Amino acid sequence: MLARQTLASWKKLNQLAQDKKSQHMNTLFAEDSKRFDKFSIELPRLLLDYSKNLIDDETMATLLKLAEETEVTAWREKMFSGEKINKTEHRAVLHTALRRHSDEPLVVDGENVTDHVQQQLAKMEAFVNKVRQGHWLGYSGKRITDIVNIGVGGSNLGPQMVTEALKHYSDNSVNVHYVSNVDGAQIVEILRPLDPEKVLFIVSSKTFTTTETMTNARTAINWLTSSSFDEKSVAKHFVAVTANKENAMSFGIQADNIFDMWDWVGGRFSLWSAIGLPIALDLGFDQFRALLDGAHEMDQHFLSAPLAENMPVIMALLSVWNTTFLGARSQAILPYDQTLHMLSAYLQQAEMESNGKSVTWDGDEVDYATVPSIWGELGINGQHAFYQYLHQSNNVVPADFIGSVASVTPVKGHHETLMSNFFAQTQALMTGVDEEQVRADLKAKGRTDAYIDTVAPHKVHKGNRPTNTLLLKRIDPTTLGSLIALYEHKIFVQGIVLQICSFDQWGVELGKGLAAKIQHELESNTIDPGHDCSTENLLRFYKKASQ
Ligand code: F6P
Helix, strand or coil: CCCHHHCHHHHHHHHHHHHHCCCCHHHHHHHCCCHHHHCEEECCCEEEECCCCCCCHHHHHHHHHHHHHCCHHHHHHHHHHCCCCECCCCECCCHHHHHCCCCCCCEECCEEHHHHHHHHHHHHHHHHHHHHCCCCECCCCCECCEEEEECCHHHCHHHHHHHHHCHHHCCCCCEEEEECCCCHHHHHHHHCCCCHHHEEEEEECCCCCCHHHHHHHHHHHHHHHHHHCCHHHHHHHEEEEECCHHHHHHHCCCHHHEEECCCCCCHHHCCCCHHHHHHHHHHCHHHHHHHHHHHHHHHHHHHHCCHHHCHHHHHHHHHHHHHHHCCCCEEEEEECCHHHCCHHHHHHHHHHHHHCCCECCCCCECCCCCCCEEEECCHHHHHCCCHHHHHHCCCCCCEEEEEECCCCCCCCCHHHHHHHHHHHHHHHHHHCECHHHHHHHHHHCCCCHHHHHHHHHHHCECCCCCEEEEEECCCCHHHHHHHHHHHHHHHHHHHHHHCCCCCCCHHHHHHHHHHHHHHHHHHCCCCCCCCCHHHHHHHHHHHHHCC
């Protein structure tokens, strides 16, 4: 495999980046009135406007050439067909199989994956209906009113983000709660008002070894059995979702109550599997299927649209352009709808755990910037907090603005205020305002020359800050499914272009191993002499202060 820097397109992009750094988007817009037509993609449920990036025809053509030279389409085929593209774990990557239709078989290693998925969906549906219709009863014969999902990372963020985003589609048959932190404060607060006779726990863990989840699950079992005085009550109040059935069973979960996961679903791509149970319990199974259908729609677009009109491909190439070639080191995710308040946290894991790496899939150190750090908040709150930095700091932060045309809860005047800010911000970030204009505006307001001299430099906005605008028609299960799948495929393409294995996460292991050792030290009288003096003294201070 050729090193990325040796590709003709890569070399050309390096040159173009040098030229572009001295250009302003205002000029590009002035020179080309067709920018929006050229640099936007409209799909039935959403529109992407990427014209407010520091790009022109040549840049885009070269980025698309990069996608060709890095064989994005061939890799896409490998992923969808179940080749083991997760090289370091020797696994297929098939979250897309979770939303395939039942009449679309996919044979991998001699087995029809679609059949397994459909069986599992049928098991989920039967369970969901039983709980929601009040036929699944707790140990004392009462119906279940509350679901507590125990999981962390991919076994928490996806379902919780979706539950929050689609709250308005819930019929409140059950209340859904999420426990992810091993800080006991969270589980204690969540369980405090609940009645053990009416609670169903879902222990979600692909590996069923994650310390935080296991600790919370043990506490939940103790909470239940100290009320029921009966170990057997666990069977009526605990289900698990895992690829490690053995561990779940030795933990005390009944075999029938275990939903499968497969090694070919990465945790951060797993909300489409039984990890999505809390979503289905909250919204009903039809809505869960609509979410899968939306993702499937995006899969079809990703598979069939030419690269130049392919939304995930374009978004990935723009991220590589802004980061690897233009030097941005972070990217903001700025949803405007309240319902999407967890989207940035979700995408943080999706992108940073996938591509936050510095060796290629062959293990060679890369000498180019890979992915930016992802951060963000609800845009409207951000405007009154960190947008100062976005507009005027000397660090350029490309941003994705995400909004919807229809409001799920229309309240007179609110949505217009929200969306006028949404549109104004990308415009302001792009156009900026120069000193001449600032001075003219102040003069027109009758300000003195002395005042103008003092204030004018502070009011200059250089602009030229890249943004993508994603405008959804409305936030509903299908559209949300499409939006999430869009980012999943963007992340995949980024990984291919940057030659990174996006589907492992070795970087989380070192800290986990050290924490296990330190936990032993905290629970005993020993402190390992092998620690550095900072860690050793922190441990000593902690132990002394907690005596
Ligand atoms: O430690 C990171 C991680 O392995 C994530 O990749 C994963 O989503 C999360 O922990 C939870 O893992 P599990 O589902 O196995 O408990």
